Amino acid sequence: DTGVSQNPRHKITKRGQNVTFRCDPISEHNRLYWYRQTLGQGPEFLTYFQNEAQLEKSRLLSDRFSAERPKGSFSTLEIQRTEQGDSAMYLCASSLVWSSGNTIYFGEGSWLTVV
Amino acid sequence: KNEVEQSPQNLTAQEGEFITINCSYSVGISALHWLQQHPGGGIVSLFMLSSGKKKHGRLIATINIQEKHSSLHITASHPRDSAVYICGSVGGSYIPTFGRGTSLIVHP
Numbered sequence: 001d002t003g004v005s006q007n008p009r010h011k012i013t014k015r016g017q018n019v020t021f022r023c024d025p026i027s028e029h030n031r032l033y034w035y036r037q038t039l040g041q042g043p044e045f046l047t048y049f050q051n052e053a054q055l056e057k058s059r060l061l062s063d064r065f066s067a068e069r070p071k072g073s074f075s076t077l078e079i080q081r082t083e084q085g086d087s088a089m090y091l092c093a094s095s096l097v098w099s100s101g102n103t104i105y106f107g108e109g110s111w112l113t114v115v
Numbered sequence: 116k117n118e119v120e121q122s123p124q125n126l127t128a129q130e131g132e133f134i135t136i137n138c139s140y141s142v143g144i145s146a147l148h149w150l151q152q153h154p155g156g157g158i159v160s161l162f163m164l165s166s167g168k169k170k171h172g173r174l175i176a177t178i179n180i181q182e183k184h185s186s187l188h189i190t191a192s193h194p195r196d197s198a199v200y201i202c203g204s205v206g207g208s209y210i211p212t213f214g215r216g217t218s219l220i221v222h223p
Contacts, residue, residue: 033210037156042119042201042213056210089156104148104211106158
């Protein structure tokens with residue numbers, strides 16, 4: 001399978017715990033995006049990387065959230081001290097560097113439930 | 116700020132009907148995406164276009180850059196087309212901004 005891979009697919013955690021999600025993009029893609037999606041809403045931008053550089057972060061990304069892409073390949077999204085409001089699906093997507101526009105490929109998402 | 120609005124929010128159709136979903140965006144863009152999301156979350160990219168029209172099977176996407184508007188058409192709709200369709204625009208920041216989606220149910 002050469003698509004975007006995310007894991008875990010589902011995570012239930014207690015409030016206050018830390019969680020980490022991993023994304024493996026399509027191998028030649030140098031752009032990697034993280035989005036969050038809640039029920040009835042479209043994906044909301046969180047952050048993106050070009051290679052290993054994190055180029056932009058949304059104001060949605062509080063200081064409890066951190067994302068890394070250490071070698072420009074896979075990425076991790078960590079949420080510290082989870083709150084119930086963090087319950088959502090976290091989507092990873094990848095693409096080639098934007099020129100006139102490139103198709104963006106999404107992973108299956110990682111569902112987070114904070115209880 | 117780039118904002119994306121879709122209409123309708125919900126759509127119900129009978130099998131075989133012609134379906135149109137609309138998308139409006141607020142700033143000049145370099146590209147526009149149409150995505151399909153099935154229950155359970157998986158998202159598939161249907162189209163990426165920056166001008167004119169694209170067709171793939173029974174799906175047609177059009178864009179009018181001057182009016183900042185795009186449409187997704189489904190001809191001869193089928194129950195397997197039931198999904199959420201999401202429009203996303205790409206502005207100068209090259210970060211796709213997505214709408215809330217249109218939930219489509221096609222009854223047999």
